Amino acid sequence: MHPDRPKPDLDAMDRKILAELTADARIPVAELARKVGLSKTPVAARIRALEAGGLITGYRAVLSPIKLGLTHVSFVEVRLSDTRQEALSRFNAAARTIPEIEECYMIAGGFDYLLKVRTRDIADYRQVMGEKISTLPHVSATSTYVAMEAVIEQKAPDLT
Structure with missing residues (x-):
């Protein structure tokens, strides 16, 4: 902690x-x-x-992405051309507007962000990548990894 x-x-x-x-x-x-x-x-x-106390932040329905036809999951490494605070803030704000980005993490390592992107299929993903993700502010390079199977997804934290 x-x-x-x-x-x-x-x-x-x-x-x-x-x-x-x-x-x-x-x-x-x-x-x-x-x-x-x-x-x-x-x-x-x-x-x-x-x-x-902020431990419970809300309640929501958990939807089945599979039943919604969103079966394609990709993880995208994103490298930025500028990592000053203003550039990071612009990237963060723009990434939040893309509905296909299910999760977005700033990373300490060989790249700057890791995105979890959910789409209908590879063709849909290609369009999202080309028209949305690659046009985010300060993106200089991306690498995509396609998930073959979800082994653990949306696991609740251990409260013990």
Whole structure:
């Protein structure tokens, strides 16, 4: 853990509640209370406290990219021609506007960013690469790696 960032003050009950909500965010409070061994009122209060403390940042539906026809996953290494703060900020802002970029990480290493790009197929990916990703601010080079199979995807953090 980073020394400047406080470790969340979670007890075993909070961890149980978070694990259950991670598995099923739509679980009724009464059922959640039964599963963790508390009554509804303290469970609801703990959930509100976890939300207020920023540990729970929201709830969302997890969609199946396969059922949506988005079966092609590529990872793209991006090298920039300029890595000063203004250039990084411009790249970040522009990357956020491309819906096919599912994840984007700034990397310390031999390249500057790693993108996870999800499209329908290789032809769709080629269009996204040519018309969107390669035109992002300060992009000087890219390398693409095509995923053959997702072994682990959207894994929840270990709360123990």
